[in-house]
Amino acid sequence: MSRLNLAFYRDDTLQVARALLGKRLVRVIDGRRQSGVIVESEAYIGEADRASHAAHGRTRRNEVMYGPPGRAYVYFIYGMYWCLNVVTEEAGFPAAVLVRALEPLEGVDLMRARRAGRPDHELTTGPGKLCAALGIDRRLNGVDLTSSEELFLEDDVPVDPNRIAASPRIGLNDKVGSAAVVPWRVYLAGNRFVSAQKARRG
DNA sequence: TATACGATCACCT
DNA sequence: GGTGATCGTATAC
Numbered sequence: 001m002s003r004l005n006l007a008f009y010r011d012d013t014l015q016v017a018r019a020l021l022g023k024r025l026v027r028v029i030d031g032r033r034q035s036g037v038i039v040e041s042e043a044y045i046g047e048a049d050r051a052s053h054a055a056h057g058r059t060r061r062n063e064v065m066y067g068p069p070g071r072a073y074v075y076f077i078y079g080m081y082w083c084l085n086v087v088t089e090e091a092g093f094p095a096a097v098l099v100r101a102l103e104p105l106e107g108v109d110l111m112r113a114r115r116a117g118r119p120d121h122e123l124t125t126g127p128g129k130l131c132a133a134l135g136i137d138r139r140l141n142g143v144d145l146t147s148s149e150e151l152f153l154e155d156d157v158p159v160d161p162n163r164i165a166a167s168p169r170i171g172l173n174d175k176v177g178s179a180a181v182v183p184w185r186v187y188l189a190g191n192r193f194v195s196a197q198k199a200r201r202g
Numbered sequence: 203t204a205t206a207c208g209a210t211c212a213c214c215t
Numbered sequence: 216g217g218t219g220a221t222c223g224t225a226t227a228c
Contacts, residue, residue: 042209051209061224078210079221085209098209128210171209 001154006146009069013088013095017043017186020086020097022159024105027134028150034110034134036102036124037156040187040194042169044085045095051172051179054094064142065094072151074131074141081128082137086145086153100127100170100185103193110135126195165189 004023009016018041026035044052044065053062053075064073065087073085073096085096102124104111111123111133124130131137136151145152166183174180187194 044209053209056225059225075209076223077208079208079223081210083209100209126210169209173208 001156003146004070004153004155006068006070009086009088009145010090011088013043013045013097014184016086016088017041017097017184018164020099020153021164021186021188022156024154024156025084025099025102025130025134026152026154027107027136029110029135032107032110034107035154036104036106036130036134036193038099038101038153039103039191040099040101040185042098042100042186043088043095043184044098045184047094049179050176051169052094055176058094062094065096067091067142070144070146072140072143072145072148074136074138076138077128082131083127084131084136084140098127099130101125101187101193101195102130102133103191104133121192125193129195159188163188163190170195 020038020041023038024035025038047054054065058066064071068091069088071087073087075083077083084099087096089095104123115123115133123133140151143151164186167185168181169185172180
């Protein structure tokens with residue numbers, strides 16, 4: 001299994017969002033691997049994207065998005081959840097892909113322990129859930145995914161492009177205008193680990 | 203210094 | 216269908 005390299009992340013963000021589907025997200029804690037296949041992601045592209053954290057320019061919070069590609073951008077939301085992004089494109093241009101859902105593969109026992117009381121099919125079916133399951137928090141913000149020993153991505157089995165579906169991104173405020181409707185969420189159609197709260201398009 | 207709110211989730215009816 | 220939890224961040228005073 002080979003690790004994704006810098007060139008993978010430096011690419012066009014929408015391309016990376018699609019290419020991440022089927023890749024393996026690996027978290028290593030105390031030498032134990034916990035991993036899952038990415039089945040859902042969302043692209044956030046530049047300051048012109050009004051739904052992006054970079055929509056109002058560079059701040060201490062979003063500065064990792066402005067840095068080199070291949071870094072983890074981990075942010076805190078709603079007072080209790082963490083979300084994981086991978087930074088894309090050239091340094092200086094703020095763009096990233098939010099990892100929204102995983103199909104668990106390795107270390108499921110550890111994920112169950114961190115998500116006590118949740119059934120297996122709800123361990124990683126959302127951006128907050130997967131960070132809880134894999135023990136991802138602010139300590140990993142800015143980590144270089146091309147060299148880190150605790151968080152990285154690997155190649156896995158190729159995905160049939162025909163299985164990739166797209167939809168508007170989830171959870172955006174109406175105030176972001178047209179950014180709320182562009183189909184920058186992508187996912188593996190039919191996969192049971194795609195996040196699916198309520199009825200949802202796509 | 204104060205305040206409003208969010209790239210969510212779980213639990214309620 | 217609706218909403219409370221809970222706090223870092225941005226922005227307004």
